[in-house]
Each structure stands twice: as structure tokens, then as C-alpha cells.
Amino acid sequence: MKKLHRTLLNWVSNENYYDPKISYPAKIDWLRALPFILVNLGCLLVFWYGFSWTALITAIVLYFVRLFSIGGFYHRYFSHKTYQTNRFWQFIFALIAASSAQRGPLWWASHHRQHHMVSDEEDDAHSPVRHGFWWSHIGWFLSKKHYYYNPERVKDLLRYPELVFLDRYDSLVPTMLFIILCLTGMYLQAYMPQLGTNAPQMLIWGFCISTIALFHTTVSINSLSHVIGSRRFATKDNSRNHFLLALLTLGEGWHNNHHHYPATARQGFMWWEIDITYYILKGFEKLGIIWEVKGLPKAVLEKNRIK
Secondary structure (H helix, E strand, O other), X not given: OHHHHHHHHHHHOOOOOOOOOOOOOOOEOOOOOHHHHHHHXXXXXXXXXXXXXXXXXXXXXXXXXXXXXXXXXXXXXXXXXXOEEOHHHHHHHHHHHHOXXXXXXXXXXXXXXXHHHOOOOOOOOOOHHHHOHHHHHHHHHHEHHHOOOOHHHHOOOOOOHHHHXXXXXXXXXXXXXXXXXXXXXXXXXXXXXXXXXXXXXXXXXXXXXXXXXXXXXXXXXXXXXXXXXXXXXXXXXXXXXXXXXXXXXXXXXXXXXXXXXXXXXXXXXXXXXXXXXXXXXXXXXXXXOEEOOOXXXXXXXXXXXXX
């Protein structure tokens, strides 16, 4: 009963009980993973409630906006500090990224920094080389072993109470998005019936399908970018570049480039390596939203190059 109570509380308040002395089991916590499972199953309701262009466009917009926020801010900013921004924009994009249901910015950055420290070693939580495809794709994310994060990895972020709040109550923003989509669907059905949509469609397409597609696209970098693709640089891990994955993730698929030199905001090193996240960040730089965007030194291109 105590375990059940703790799990139910963790659906609302994801307090970080990290303790380096405790070794949690490397298996899926099915009870705690129930909300994630329900969102996956919610996608199947599309066969009952059908399709509308309004719902589809909503899903696509939410997919790309949140995908950019994950790659551009959770990854390139919070995890690697490849540019600077102010506290306002830091919070706004953390808020948008948090709506992706991929946990909070501290959890995300801590695990990613750990990944770079031990990439493709036994302690790498999502190495497909060490732990196989399914574990690296989804198992680790739903395992109690990795629910908590090492606060020592993110001391620079812990000084922002708003980020700590988003991290602890990581289900709050996705829940708010769920409610907003439901209310929007009800409003559109009542006052703009010509759009042909309703609350169930907005929830299924705008929340369930968009969020699950976003999740699987994001974690494909964990499960696939260390297995398929080409290697330009001799890194200590098995990271690889893959053109299709880069397109799907707005540039995150240039993974060997990234592991070779994670200090730059740019992951597509060559002119033909499309990196949409980087292009948007450069646009933000011109608008004054971000600054001191770290580029790519020429010497980096030749260092550890595989002949």
C-alpha cells in the first residue's frame, strides 16, 4: 500500500530521491508508467473519432514546436550551454519542452550530461550497444533505475526555482496542454462547426498522436544513432551520423558530429548536413532572444577524422 501511495504521488510530484548508495532495479515500473501507456493507447481512438484538418494541423504544429524546444533548449542549451539567453526565455522554452511529457529540464540535462561522460559504457543508461534496442529506446525511460537524477550534474540549473518547480511537477504542463486542447475542441465544435473538429479529435491528434510521435522521434537518437549511419570522427563511443534521422529530429541525427564536439550549437558540420534547429537558433540570435552562439572551430573538422 505504501508503494502504491508513493507511485500515485509521483504521478503528481516527481520528487528527486536520488541516492548514489541505492541501486534501483533495471526493470520497467509498470504502475508508474501507466499514464504513458494510456497516452499510447489513446492514439488508437483515432479509429473511433476520425480525422479533421484542424486536429491534424494542431498535431503537426505542436510536434515541431516541442521538437525544437527539446533539441534546441533541453539539449543544446540546458545540457550543453552552447549559447546564452535570459531567464525569461529560458523559462518559456523549458515550459514548452516540458509539455512534451519527457520530464523536466533538470532530469533531462542531468541524464544527458551523464550520457556524454560514459557514452556506450555500462553506465550509459540508454546505450543500444550495451543494453539493446528496446531498453535504449524506451525501457530505461520507464525504469525506476533512471527516474531520479544526480543533482551534482546540474548545479548550474538548480539555482533557478522555476526550473526546479517544472522538474518536480513534470506532469503539470502536459496536463495543462491536455486541458487546453480539450477546451479548444469544445469551443471549436460549438462556435466554429465549419472546422469539423471536436474535443476528442483535438485530444487524440493534438495530444496523444503528436506527443507519442515526438517521444519516439526524440528517443530514436538513443536507440538508432549509435547503431546505424556513418562515422566521420573517431569518438570513444559508437555515435553515428544519419541523414534521415537528422531530418526527422531537426538536426539531432548528426550524432557523431555532436559527440565529437558537443560544445557547439551546430550539429550539421557540413553545408549539406541540414540542421534546422541550428538555423532557428541563428534566427533567434538575430532577434536578440539568444546570444553568444558557439560556432564550430575549423580545427575541429580535422581532429580525429576517420580517413
